[in-house]
Amino acid sequence: MIADLDGMYDPASYNDRLLLGLKGTMSEAELHVIKQRMLQGALQKARRGELxxxxxxxxxxxxxxxxxxxxxxxxxxxxxxx
Structure with a gap:
């Protein structure tokens, strides 16, 4: 069993594995977006001389x-x- 804030998942269950895989993929995409925003923010500060x-x-x-x-x-x- 695997648990997070949204619920409990059974890795032996196809549906639960599918859901966990989708959640992992979405988390990875979100991490990429956050990194890009952080980089763009740092570049903006550098351009303004505030970094x-x-x-x-x-x-x-x-x-x-x-x-x-x-x-x-x-x-x-x-x-x-x-």
Whole structure:
């Protein structure tokens, strides 16, 4: 038996397997749509100059949003080696 918020399904039953297959296919399609929307949203923000990403390793983002070397001197020494 398999259960979700919509009900219980018996994988031995043809109808239940068919329904689970359809639900899986629809979920996969929905995931694709959500990923596309997220990507388009990020591109729109980038075009407007509003996209904020994580600072690279060894750097931190200041309160003003600027990327600076990490204040930790040990981290700075490793970044300068690279």
């Amino acid at each position: 904020v990403t994580k600072a690279p390793i060894g750097y931190v983002r200041s309160a003003a949003g600027e990327v600076q070397l990490d204040p930790d001197e040990e981290v700075q020494s490793f970044v300068k080696l690279v």
